[in-house]
Amino acid sequence: MPAQPPAARRRRDPERRIAEITEATLSVIAERGIEGLTHRAVADKAGVPLGATTYHFATKDDLIEAALALAYERYAAMLQQWAAQRPDLGVNQLVVLLTDAMMGVFGPNRAYEAVELELYVAALRRPALRPIADQYTQATTGVLLAYVDPVTAQAATAAMNGLTLRGLAASEPPTRAEVEDILRRILTPNPALATPPAPGR
Numbered sequence: 001m002p003a004q005p006p007a008a009r010r011r012r013d014p015e016r017r018i019a020e021i022t023e024a025t026l027s028v029i030a031e032r033g034i035e036g037l038t039h040r041a042v043a044d045k046a047g048v049p050l051g052a053t054t055y056h057f058a059t060k061d062d063l064i065e066a067a068l069a070l071a072y073e074r075y076a077a078m079l080q081q082w083a084a085q086r087p088d089l090g091v092n093q094l095v096v097l098l099t100d101a102m103m104g105v106f107g108p109n110r111a112y113e114a115v116e117l118e119l120y121v122a123a124l125r126r127p128a129l130r131p132i133a134d135q136y137t138q139a140t141t142g143v144l145l146a147y148v149d150p151v152t153a154q155a156a157t158a159a160m161n162g163l164t165l166r167g168l169a170a171s172e173p174p175t176r177a178e179v180e181d182i183l184r185r186i187l188t189p190n191p192a193l194a195t196p197p198a199p200g201r
Contacts, residue, residue, distance in 0.1 A: 018056050018066075020046045025067040030115045034122055037063060061126055068119040068132045075116065076139045083143045094147050095184045098160070099176060102183075105164055106173035114168055137161070148187060155186050 024046035028037050037060060043050045057063045086097065105113045120136060123129035137157055144153035159182055167173035174182075 021053055022066045022070050025063045034118055071116050072132050072135055079139055079143045089147050091187050098183055099179045102179045106167040
């Protein structure tokens with residue numbers, strides 16, 4: 001029996017096609033932003049018929065939701081790997097390593113982070129996206145709980161969200177010294193405050 005051409009195989013593998021369309025959606029958002037996202041642009045990027053995108057994703061919001069979910073899956077996997085490689089960190093180590101990550105947001109990882117942030121902000125006008133946006137915050141805070149108490153983890157998460165927005169949207173990103181100073185102020189234990197111990201400590 002002759003081998004089936006790739007197009008025929010892909011038609012019979014809807015999960016693969018959905019994955020290709022979702023990946024293409026991320027690429028289109030990276031190039032054009034959410035406002036430039038269309039089914040036609042995604043179909044062209046994925047190399048599939050326009051009808052394939054509308055069949056699996058009826059609306060633009062459906063495309064955005066799938067892209068945000070994929071971006072979150074990758075973010076969560078990255079966080080898990082990061083934490084697994086760093087099972088025990090002191091405050092100074094944590095500050096330096098988190099600053100390294102933040103400076104990557106403003107530098108080599110800027111394009112990827114911009115897509116993530118744009119998808120995250122999309123939840124402002126699209127309530128259906130908010131549960132996934134919540135997962136971003138919960139994942140970041142959850143990783144920090146291995147090193148600090150819950151209130152400190154929430155404060156550091158909020159600070160990093162703000163620094164990310166500033167670094168990507170402002171004319172100039174914060175300097176490394178600024179990021180370190182902010183994170184060190186938040187992460188350094190304050191003996192004047194009665195905070196619960198970190199889990200497992």
